[in-house]
Amino acid sequence: MFAIGDFARMGRVSVRMLRHYDALGLLRPARVDAGTGYRHYEAAQLARLNRIVALKDLGFTLEQVATFLDEQVSTVELRGMLRLRRAEAAAELAAARDRLTGIEARLSAIEAEGRLPSGEVVVKRVAATRVAELTAPADSYASVDITPVIRPLYSRLCRLLDDAGVTPVGPAVASYEDRGDGVLVHAAFPVPAEASERSELSVVTLPAIEAATVIHHGAMDESDASLQLLARWIDANGYRSTGYAREVNLECPPDPAQWVTELQESITAEH
Numbered sequence: 001m002f003a004i005g006d007f008a009r010m011g012r013v014s015v016r017m018l019r020h021y022d023a024l025g026l027l028r029p030a031r032v033d034a035g036t037g038y039r040h041y042e043a044a045q046l047a048r049l050n051r052i053v054a055l056k057d058l059g060f061t062l063e064q065v066a067t068f069l070d071e072q073v074s075t076v077e078l079r080g081m082l083r084l085r086r087a088e089a090a091a092e093l094a095a096a097r098d099r100l101t102g103i104e105a106r107l108s109a110i111e112a113e114g115r116l117p118s119g120e121v122v123v124k125r126v127a128a129t130r131v132a133e134l135t136a137p138a139d140s141y142a143s144v145d146i147t148p149v150i151r152p153l154y155s156r157l158c159r160l161l162d163d164a165g166v167t168p169v170g171p172a173v174a175s176y177e178d179r180g181d182g183v184l185v186h187a188a189f190p191v192p193a194e195a196s197e198r199s200e201l202s203v204v205t206l207p208a209i210e211a212a213t214v215i216h217h218g219a220m221d222e223s224d225a226s227l228q229l230l231a232r233w234i235d236a237n238g239y240r241s242t243g244y245a246r247e248v249n250l251e252c253p254p255d256p257a258q259w260v261t262e263l264q265e266s267i268t269a270e271h
Helices: 004-011 015-024 043-057 062-070 075-112 143-164 224-236
Strands: 039-041 122-126 129-138 173-178 183-190 202-206 209-217 239-241 246-251 260-269
Touching: 004 015, 004 039, 004 043, 015 039, 015 062, 043 062, 043 075, 075 143, 129 143, 143 183, 209 224, 209 246, 224 239, 224 260
Parallel strands: none
Antiparallel strands: 122 209, 129 183, 129 202, 173 183, 173 246, 209 260, 239 260, 246 260
């Protein structure tokens, strides 16, 4: 048998919690010393402790946990509930990370306000480009909505081009189309002129544009400051934006923090 402190250590719970479970009748000690009142537990009781903690982590009250234990929830049922909760927790964590990324991007944009380094923005003519692309809708133009859409698009696009034996002739180009209640995401690669449309794969020509361009360093989740720099420059120099910025991925190493992307905002002169 184990003293309560040793049993708590092996079960990774506190002594206070074991005493609480005892008071509720959830986990009685195997033996209580009549003279000292010390509680002692058997190793076999770890199985019941594991179930109590698992059910509590699933969000059940201790009263509900007692009911489950009395009804002898099977290991298979408990495993299924834990796997479901694990999936829910993973989704919650991913959503929290996305929110944090959005907050950090917005903070960077705020910190960049009032700073417009000379020479960063370049106006140039972007030639028409033949591309193979895949598209999918996103709820909004916010990074938190774009990222989970565009990454799978590029993964699938690379597989389709490889299967078709088509080698891109330039860096990836992402563009966006307003759809009222959201945006249509275009993930594309420039391809040779002879490349033709295939199943799932569209081959189109991106039109030539006059663009205000800036180089963004880092993940696209953190591009808000660069986009807003473009917006301030466009407004200050007598131009008007005519659409979403294209994103030309000049360098895409495994670490997104090392990415180099040219943002190309289509513009026209104000009249």
